[in-house]
Structure formats: structure tokens, C-alpha cells
Amino acid sequence: MSLLSVRDLSTEFRSGGRWLEAVSDVAFDLQRGEILGLVGESGCGKSTIAYSVMRLLARNARIRSGEVWLEDVNLATLDEEELQDLRGRQISMIFQDPTTALDSLFTVGHQVIETLQEHLDLDAAGARGRALELLRQLGIPAAEQRLKAYPYQFSGGMSQRIALAIAIACHPQVLIADEPTTALDVTIQAQILQLIRRLLVDEQGTGVLLITHDLGVVAQVCDRVAVMYAGKIVEFGDVHSIFANPLHPYTQALLNSLPSKGIARGRLENIQGRVPGLADRPAGCRFHPRCPQAKVVCRERVPPLRQVSARQEVACVLYD
């Protein structure tokens, strides 16, 4: 059984008196001890998937259909109290801006210890000991003093480590990380990614859904990747296969637009236009207005995600 299994998830937002779909029939599985990347340009629906899974959606949003199985529990049907109990203990999330997860009024120690005591049967001394151990594991120097400090006294990188400490304090089976290193410098980004890869995934067997728009990050740490475009997964599979042989025209275009691809100076390939807004999603293949290989049929036919090789699925009429 997969650790996390998302089936035919559709999520919509109410806007201008209408319900508009942001995520359409998305399905994927996350296994123990793997990092699954979710990539795509801004506005493709990556965060909406994360919030749908966590059931932390905005007020004007709703899951229209679909199931989110965490082992044998369908999160989509739980009530808020049951969810509260699972969040932090079984499934946790970290965000691009770590300060959203930290309360500026309390010391970092208070917040880590509170999370531990909420979910685990620990006395004050036990929780404190575990908190110290966590901070050390996450490479936070002078852990004793840090516990007494307030969030504003930390750099962005240090805050993200603390947010990660709180998120993993109770050994959740699943961690959802939404652009966790986008705001950080490269050396700090590398440290955080290394912690996620080695400590969480390789040592503890956590399953991580890593949301990013950085294909470099995907290539370096993910096992599998789902490429999203305008609310749908357009290509899915093993990272090595997809980077070596991207099949979907959108995946190809994203990879070709990277500056580091060609060492020599010169023109970068690029995708014309931009991701359509929720109200402007075209019929047929949603990528067709920007696709260099679009055919007439692409304007009408919605290509389903199909298995085209042992390790790759793609949604494009070229592979029908």
C-alpha cells in the first residue's frame, strides 16, 4: 500500500460569483522513503494540491471531488478534530516563508516543546530533551540558547530549520514541503535539502512531497517527479528518465529554458505566453496555445495521462 495516495482530486475556488477549477483530476502515489517532486510554473496549482491534501484550504476554496488516502484513512472525509490529531503527528507541512509556521510571541523552545507534548506522551523534561536533540540533528548550533530565543532573532535559513524541527518533531510519515528553500541562499538551500534527503527520507523513511519550481532541486533530490501545467499533471515518472528523455512538450520547454543547459552564451529557448488564469483555461489540451507541436486535434481533445514506458507517463496526443 502506498503511504499517501491522491485520487482524482479536483479543487476549486469561488471567484467573481463562480466556482473555478484550479486542480483537475490529479492523481499520484507517494511511497515510504521517497521524495516526489511537484514542478511547474507559478499558478499551475502546486500549492493548491498541498493545501487540499492537508485540508488547509482558503475559505473560498473547496475540494470538489477526489480522495486523499493516508494509508487506510481518507483525509477528504475526516472532520476538523480528527484532522487536527493527524496533522503534525502523521502528516506535516513546511512553507516557503518559515515565519508563517512560527509564532512571534513565543520562544522557539516553547513552540517545539508544545508540539511534542501535544502529540506525544512526554513530560516537560522529556520534551525538552527531545527538542534539544531535534535542534542538534538539524544542525542548529548552540541549541540550548536557541531554545530561549524568539523567531525574529533568526535568519531565514535558521527559521526554516526550526520550522522543519517542529514539522518533524513527532516523526510524521509524510512531509509536504512547499517551496521550502526558494527564499534561501544556495548554500543554505543545499544544507536544508540535505537534511530532508538524508535525515528524513533515507534514515527515517519519511515520504516527502517536495513542491518547487526549480528543476535543479528536483534533479538533485527527488526520486520521481510530477510536472504540472494549468491544474493537471502532464508528465509523471522517474527523475532520471524524465530529465534524460522528457516527452511532454511542456517538460521539454521547461528544461530547454534553463540557462545552465548551454555553457556557451547565446539565446535561450523559451515558451511564449504564460500560464492561463483559472477563468481562461483553454479547451482540449490546456497547453495548446503555447505548444510548438500543437495540432488541430489538440484544441478539442483532452489527452489523458497514459503510461508510455515502464517509468514514464505522459498526457499528450503525440503519444496516443
Place this chain on the structure above:
Amino acid sequence: MSSTTNGQRPLLSAVGLSKYFPLETGLLASLRGNTSTVKAVESVTLDVYAGQTVAVVGESGSGKSTLGRLLLRLLQPSAGQALYQGADIFGMNRAELRAFRRQAQIILQDPYASLNPRMRVDQIIREPLDIYDEGSKAERQKRVQELLERVGLNRNHERAFPSELSGGQRQRVGIAAALALSPRVIIADEPTSSLDVSVQAQTLNLLSDLQRDLGLTYVFITHDLSVVQHISDRVAVMYLGKIVEEAPTEILFAEPKHPYTQVLFSAIPLPDPARRMNWDLPKGEPPSPLNPPSGCHFHPRCPQAMSACAHTVPRFQAVGRDHGLACLLYEDGTGS
């Protein structure tokens, strides 16, 4: 440092340029001890030749933006000079400064924050022309049209407000406004950092086209080394206010010599799963410029630090043709 390129004189240079910000007293000061200034930029010397692109790279807080603002005299220096065609921009009188300001422009990172939300696109692009009283009304309007076309925007965008445009389109408006007065040099401070890769590629292509067609000179400030490799002729690497290494792009990428440059390169996530990084990462974070480490500022994180590094300040010196760096490993009498 690079003294000559084909015997030319640099268009723009920094000579021992420093900027110390006075530290406010109060909470921050009491937290950090008794330091009284932030050394945002410290003795920076850098030459920029006409038609070239020099990239300034470094982590957050290393002083890149402060250096960029000094080079445009948007800040007064604490020490040193900035020369434009050999003349010190800080010694210019009003008329000279006005002439300089037309020739040197800036493009900023966040086109959201840098464009006036209440002005329409054509007004934003025309504003520099109005300020400098360029041409007749009709000529200005014509110039706005030219600029819109030049940066790949069309008439539909002319009357739009910035909020109605995408990030990439807003960046084009910023570029058009910077081009209005036909400058020779543009300081681009993280112009693509907030953009998706696809839009970043469009913007980088536009900047290359403009350089080719208009002979522009760029100082390109960024923390993204993959962009640097694509766009620049030379690279200066900054750490805590100082340039620690400077070289032509190909040389720096082929053979980074300074331990910090090496660390920075090893941390770039390459988009190639067949070449995964070895995770040999530096410990810790960049220290605060409020209280920089003694000796070589990089020593607490440096994988090759020696005992001398904690108290000896390395000098910037040439290690090859057009290649300079500041590290005790390369100084005579110490290390290798």
C-alpha cells in the same frame, strides 16, 4: 585586477569603494554587542568595460545591491571613488551629474515594488523623458511606442496598470523605462530572480538582444550562478562586503580558486540527476556583517582554513592574467 582590456579605459570603475552604514542604537545594537557600523561594502575595486557584462554574485547581505547603488551615486560612499569615463562621480557638479544620470540606469528585482502602481505603462516609460525634458510631446509619444516595441510589449499594454501585467511583462516595462534616455550602462539588480524559468529565459534573451543592438554595458547583480554563466563576460564574487575573487566567466567556471567560490559552485543544484552533488557543504551560515569574523571573513566556514586565517586579512592579488582573488592559500610565504 584587470588593468586593461585591449588597452581600453574602463567605462565604469570602483576604486577602493566602501560603504559603512551607521547602526541604529536600540534593540539590534544591544543584541549584537557594541559594533557601531555595518560594513556593507569594503574596499571594492572593479572595472567594467564598454559593451561588456560584469556579474556581481554573492549570498544575501554580501553587499551587491549596495555596490550597485554606489556605482550610480544613489548612495554616498564612506571611502573610495567610482569613476565614469575616468571622472569621479562623487565629485561631479549638478550639470555633470545630470549628464551621468542619463547614461547610467538601474533595473530592479521586483517589478511589483519598483513600478508606481497608479501610473499607466506609457506614463511609466515616458517619465524619464519628461524629467529630462526630452523632445516635443509628439516625439516623446513616438519614443514610448518605439520602446514598447523594443522590449516586446504591444499597444494593448500601453494603457495598462502594472497590476494588470504578468511579472515578466512588468520587468519589460522596467527595462523600457531604463532605456528611455538611451543609457550606455545599466545596473541590473536581480532582474530575473522573481520570475519563472520560462519568463526568465525571455528576459535574459531580451537583455542580450539589447546589448548586441545598442552596445549596452551591464553590471548584472545576482545570486544565481547559472544565470551568470549565461550572461556575463566577467564575474566578481562578493562575501561580506568584499570581492573575494574576480575573473573572466569561463576561467571562473572552469577553475574557481577561492574556497568560497568553490563552495558556492558546489551548492548550485544542477538540473541533471546523473550529476548529483556530493553534499560536501560548508558549515553554518554567512555571518552577520554587523560583526564580521576577524582575519579572513570566510574562515569560520572555510573547509581549507589555516590558523593564520583567523587573524590575517588576505590581500586581493592577481593569480593569473585577468584573474584575482583574496585568500591566504595563494599568498607568498603562506600555505601553497
